[in-house]
Structure formats: C-alpha cells, structure tokens
Amino acid sequence: MRDVVRTQPWERARAALYAELGPTGWAALWDQTGEPLWPQVDQLVTAIRRGLADLGGEALRQVTLDAVLGQHDAPWLSAFDGLDGLKRVAECAGWWWPYERMAIITERPVELHLDELARLHRADGPAMSYSDGFALHAWHGMPVPAEFGASMGDLTPERIRNEDNAELRRVMLERFGYDRYLAESGDGTSRTYFLRVPPWVQRAREGVAWTFGITEEDYRPERET
Structure with missing residues (x-):
C-alpha cells in the first residue's frame, strides 16, 4: 500500500508541477523548499536505519525501506501544495507503514540534539530518543556507545592510547585536546x-x-628538511 498512499500521489503531483513550471522553475522551487532541509533529514534517516540494524540486524533495516517517513518526508512535502493527507500525518507522526486494513504508526522522537552542522550530537545522553526507549548516541554525527559521552570527562592519555577503535580515539583526542x-x-x-x-x-x-x-614505491626523496 505504500505505493498507493505515498509513491503514486507524489509522482503525480511532481509530474504536474514539473509540467507547469518547467525544468528551471522546478529547480528554483526545490532550492527554496526541500533542498535546504534534505541534508539534515538524510543524515537523520541514515542514522536511524543504522541504529535499527545494530539493534535487530539487516532484516530490521530492510523493513524501514518500506516505511512512509512521516515528519522526515518534510523536504518533499514542503514543495507541494497538495498531498494534504501525507502532510497531516507528518505533522503528528514519525515513520509509518500503511496496509490495506491497518497501519502501523510510530511516534515522533521525544528528544533530538544536533551540533552546529545539524549532525546528531550529545555528550551527556542520547542524541535522539523515542518514548519506547529506542535511542541513538552520537558525537558530531558519529555513532558511539551509550556510555561513551558520560565517560568523556574521565579521559586520560593512557585511555586514549588504549582505545582500539580509531574513530572513537579521534573523537577522544578532539575532546581532550591535541595540545593537552x-x-x-x-x-x-x-x-x-x-x-x-x-x-x-x-x-x-x-x-x-x-x-x-604518489605510491610508496615512488616516494624516494634524496633529501628532507
């Protein structure tokens, strides 16, 4: 039912608007509506799918590909005057799955924390959390363990050196300070x-x-200063 409820109405609305405005007009409309929102929303959607895959494996992530994205469809919905039903759901719900006789609807997140570049980020708790307990922990957009942020105040050079994960070690260095x-x-x-x-x-x-x-084999300096 996703095609009937979302994909087909969206394709019809886009085709009609494209025919009315032409390529240049459509591009200008997208620049003023959905384009500024898309990078931030795309990061969130990717992070949620990655978090669900970590929780329940690839099969759970695949299920999210059939979802109507609710509030996270905002970039596309903002470009159209129609699609009122999808807009009403997006105003009050998160991702949802329409079926012929029922629909599964999720709530919107209860907390969302971003850095200055609109990436998921929080030092003292989950960067995104839902009322059922599902949460994503992130440091400037990079997924981190749940206890990672709380432990950042106890960093030492030894702990940083002993961290096996190169990305987490980089985050620790940024927090601790390279000079320090x-x-x-x-x-x-x-x-x-x-x-x-x-x-x-x-x-x-x-x-x-x-x-x-150049390659390692070709790197043969005669003198270094």
Whole structure:
C-alpha cells in the first residue's frame, strides 16, 4: 500500500508541477523548499536505519525501506501544495507503514540534539530518543556507545592510547585536546605530528607518499628538511 498512499500521489503531483513550471522553475522551487532541509533529514534517516540494524540486524533495516517517513518526508512535502493527507500525518507522526486494513504508526522522537552542522550530537545522553526507549548516541554525527559521552570527562592519555577503535580515539583526542594530550603524554622535547590519511593506509611511509599523490614505491626523496 505504500505505493498507493505515498509513491503514486507524489509522482503525480511532481509530474504536474514539473509540467507547469518547467525544468528551471522546478529547480528554483526545490532550492527554496526541500533542498535546504534534505541534508539534515538524510543524515537523520541514515542514522536511524543504522541504529535499527545494530539493534535487530539487516532484516530490521530492510523493513524501514518500506516505511512512509512521516515528519522526515518534510523536504518533499514542503514543495507541494497538495498531498494534504501525507502532510497531516507528518505533522503528528514519525515513520509509518500503511496496509490495506491497518497501519502501523510510530511516534515522533521525544528528544533530538544536533551540533552546529545539524549532525546528531550529545555528550551527556542520547542524541535522539523515542518514548519506547529506542535511542541513538552520537558525537558530531558519529555513532558511539551509550556510555561513551558520560565517560568523556574521565579521559586520560593512557585511555586514549588504549582505545582500539580509531574513530572513537579521534573523537577522544578532539575532546581532550591535541595540545593537552601531547603535554600530558610525557613526550619530552620531541614533537608528535598527526597526519590524516585514508583508512587503507597501513604504513607511515605509505601515508606520507599519499600526501604527495604518489605510491610508496615512488616516494624516494634524496633529501628532507
């Protein structure tokens, strides 16, 4: 029933509006309505699906692909004057699944916390939570364990070094501060430099070669200063 309730009415409305406005007019309308909302909503939808996959596996994530997204359809709904039924549901409900004789409707989240770039973020609790207890914990858009934010106040250089997850270690360093980390790590008069490289880089020489756009084998400097 999703096609009958959402997809087909949306396609008809879009085709009619496109025929009326033309390519340039449609593009201008989208720029003024849905386009500014889409990046933030897309991040949220992706995060929710990832969280559900972590909770119940890929099968649960697949179920979300059949949902009507309720409030998270706002970018598309804002571009049309019609589709009133979908808009009314979006105003008061989250994701929902229409069937021929029934519908499964979820509530909207009770809490939502974002950083300045509109990414899920919270240090002292879930960044997004629902009334049934489902919650997503995130640090500047990156999923983190539930206890991660609460433990950020107890960071030490040793704990940061012992963290196996490279992404969590990066978050810890950002929170702790690079200068403070170097000062408290007992590095003496030596200097430690951090070089961001792609995840496939395995060796220091390979990483340096990558910054010059060449392979590790071709990186053979005659002199370094």
